[in-house]
Amino acid sequence: MPRTPIDEVNYQLIKAHILTPAESPLNPEQQQMFNRILSAARVLDKNPVTKQAVALHMTKYPEIGRSRAYLDISIAKRLFNTIHEFDFDFWQTWLINDIIENIKRARTSSQPHSLRVIAMEHANLIKALGKKPDEIQDPRLTEQHQFYILIQNNNQEIKLDLSKLKDLPEGSLQDAVRELNNLLFSGREIDDTQADQLMKT
Numbered sequence: 001m002p003r004t005p006i007d008e009v010n011y012q013l014i015k016a017h018i019l020t021p022a023e024s025p026l027n028p029e030q031q032q033m034f035n036r037i038l039s040a041a042r043v044l045d046k047n048p049v050t051k052q053a054v055a056l057h058m059t060k061y062p063e064i065g066r067s068r069a070y071l072d073i074s075i076a077k078r079l080f081n082t083i084h085e086f087d088f089d090f091w092q093t094w095l096i097n098d099i100i101e102n103i104k105r106a107r108t109s110s111q112p113h114s115l116r117v118i119a120m121e122h123a124n125l126i127k128a129l130g131k132k133p134d135e136i137q138d139p140r141l142t143e144q145h146q147f148y149i150l151i152q153n154n155n156q157e158i159k160l161d162l163s164k165l166k167d168l169p170e171g172s173l174q175d176a177v178r179e180l181n182n183l184l185f186s187g188r189e190i191d192d193t194q195a196d197q198l199m200k201t
Contacts, residue, residue, distance in 0.1 A: 033072075036061060040072045041080035092128060099125045 017024040017034065024031055040057050047053045054069045064072070103121045106114040149160040 036064070036072050037076045037079065040069075040076035044073065044076055044080075095128050096125065099128065 013025045014034065017026045017031065021031075026034065036057075039060060040053065043053045043056050043060075047056060050070075050073055053073050054066065057072060058064065058066065058069045061069070099121050103118055103125075106117040106121070146161065151158045151160065
């Protein structure tokens with residue numbers, strides 16, 4: 001008898017399994033797969049990046065391979081739509097178009113309550129559109145932020161400015177990384193002058 005994958009099982013059987021797991025109509029293999037995919041969906045809620053979700057899923061289920069983990073994540077994305085997968089733009093466009101169609105139908109109708117329907121749909125349209133933003137955020141404001149990599153060595157912190165690192169020539173960047181590597185893994189403490197010298201190289 002061919003095995004039925006969990007994503008092709010009738011939803012009534014899955015509902016019965018969730019409500020009464022002790023009397024589950026699913027066979028043990030399907031129950032195990034359902035539990036894995038439910039776990040994968042929960043992982044996706046917190047980590048929407050597929051690669052990270054697969055790594056976490058494999059940590060929880062070390063007996064499965066990488067291809068099985070990717071398949072579980074794919075099924076979880078299809079069966080359990082998360083906030084990361086939901087297309088809000090499509091939903092809002094559909095909602096606005098539907099409200100506009102209702103207003104058009106109410107205007108052509110000769111029913112006495114059509115004016116009330118138009119007023120209600122206008123209120124719904126205002127809710128769907130939301131209020132106009134006070135001011136558009138200037139993208140140049142985000143360029144003013146400085147980003148640092150903090151390295152801690154024997155209770156001493158070194159700040160590396162990322163904007164300065166990207167401007168360095170490739171050879172000097174490799175030398176600085178090599179020197180930093182030597183200092184960090186040698187086990188000896190560095191003083192402020194060495195840290196300043198490292199930052200300047």
